[in-house]
Amino acid sequence: MTTPAAIQAALQGNNALPLRSPRQVMDLERLGAMHQSRLSFMRTLVRRIMRERWQIAPVKLTLDEQGYGTVIYEINAPHGLFSFVLFSSYLSPEDRNDRVIATQWDLTMALVEGKVDATYLEQLRDNVPKQEAGRVDSRVFVLSRANRSARNFEYVVDQLAKGQQPDIDKIADVGYLYRTTAVYGSGKLGMADWEKVKHCWPDFSRPFSAEMFVCLMLRNFSLFQAEHIARFKSPETFQPMKPEIKRYFGIGNSTGLGMAPYLINHPLLINQWIEMRELGLARVRVLGNIDHRVQQHFQELLTRCVVHTEQTRTEDEWQTQNNRQVLEDLALLQAKSAEGVESWDGLLQWSESSCSLQGQELLVSILLELYPELVDDLEDYYSAEEFLDLDPLMPVSELQRVIEQRYDWALAIDFSESGAKETFWYRSEEKMEPRLGNTEREQGKEKQMALGVGYAVRKCYDQLCEYVREYPEHTTARFMVARPKLRGIVRRIQSMNRCVYGDIQANLLERDVLPMHLLRAKLAFFGVSKFDPRSKLWVRNTMFQGAPLLEDIGRTFNDDWFMPLAPQL
DSSP states (O other), X not given: OOOHHHHHHXXXXXXXXXXXXXXXXXXXXXXXXXXXXXXXXXXXXXXHHHHHTOEEXXXXXXXXXXSOEEEEEEEEETTEEEEEEEEEOOOOGGGOOOSTTOOOOSEEEEEEESOOOHHHHHHHHHHGGGGGGSOOOTTEEEEEEEEEOTTTHHHXXXXXXXXXXXXXHHHHHSXXXXXXXXXXXXXGGGOOOHHHHHHHOGGGOSTTHHHHHHHHHHHHHHHHHHHHHHHHHOTTTOOOOOHHHHHHOEEEEEEOGGGHHHHHHXXXXXXXXXXXXXHHHHHHHHHOOOOHHHHHHHHHHHHHHHHHHHTOOOOOHHHHHHHHHHHHHHHHHHHHHTTOOSOXXXXXXXXXXXXXXXXXXXXXXXXXXXXXXXXXXXXXGOOOOOOOOOOXXXXXXXXXXXXXXXXXXXXXXXXXXXXXXXXXXXXXXXXOOXXXXXXXXXXXXXXXXXXXXXXXXXXXXXXXXXHHHHOTTOBHHHHHHHOGGGHHHHHHHHXXXXXXXXXXXXXXXXXXXXXXXXXXXXXXXXXXXXXXXSSSSOEEEEESTTOOOGGGTTSOOOOOOSSOOOOOO
């Protein structure tokens, strides 16, 4: 198989279309305008499960009439056996809380390596329902919890018990039966760390595939549990849910600031994600043949995106305006392409002058959807070795040039302006979750997280310029001896200079910084849809809506659940 690097070299070596520039792609607002695509992690996970025909079946199912009890699914994947263990408990209304400060949930669950015997099950039962207050061992590599949807769960149970189907319009308002408030992995609470997962369990060796799998299993259980309770409630009249309605249910998710620092703290990994997406787009621009079938499919996807956006409900005015703008952009794209498209590159350039960032990035996702044969192999290249290496032999004059060329965006920021350093990021002592503080009104700046990359580069550059004037022939090693506190940012600067993308080009310390852009970017890579911000600091969204069901494994699969629509019954 030809590697992405080889194809990229071929594209650029033939004076063909280059990748989009870091200045364009790594702009914070553009990252916040990204949408799900066929390279999003949910899509790649489902493709893998369906193609490899994983065997997933319950081996323990002890639920009472109210759906409370214990469930164990065993997962036979190509490279190993795993267990998904779930505990369902009664949760009183006064204890129901979707925030991270909650201590009780309707469901708690864990993904475990190997079979789970009675002894190990009791060990999990003593710890998994406690979540952060418990401790697990390294056989566990994902831990999560979820709460029922107050608007949907009982309604769906009642409908099925009466022998009726849920109303599609009501599902469109809230497209899930459960929503998860946290999915933990990567060594937290005693779990296996990412290095162990990546090297020991190849079935989950792609970034976040294990976490996405837990959400997929939660979605499956939510549908099973609703039918289980309804069957006991009224066995004479009960009717199961129709498969097309089941597929329209996803899993709800509430995401806050906890996700934002990841994009800053893992620049090499983020570079890899962005580069694979941009390489897919470059392939389409150069190699994407445009015939009548492709033109028709393109128009169908535009129409699907219109309907999907119209079916997205939110009470947030900012997001409502974004959705209106997307609909306007889609109307322009439909009109522009109605007479035929001669080149995708021309259409992309036209969109950059005629559409909003939201519309431009949605067009990128649509183009990736058109050419699975050009895009899908890139899903195997989403991992990266995350070592920020110091090059001690680099002359300080070269280090200075690297900053001037690579970080010109940071040098262009005037950090002396009012509000330029007003925000600081820190972790709360209670839950160790990221929070935002204001330097003018709050204490704690000395405990801030190192997320102000632009400001750190600026300070490094100023000190470096003074040093170069005095010692122009010195190496970086000598500079590090003189300025040891700058070692971290110099290591980052040198490492990121070997990447195409990576650093987000924005001042995250600025007074009016919008963390929602960071959340949107990472969630788009996950593959979520239907963003519903509850403030500028957290957002509700829907996962796996439209995805195949577990009972679909082994059947014909064409991977066509991009921007899912309400079923027409």
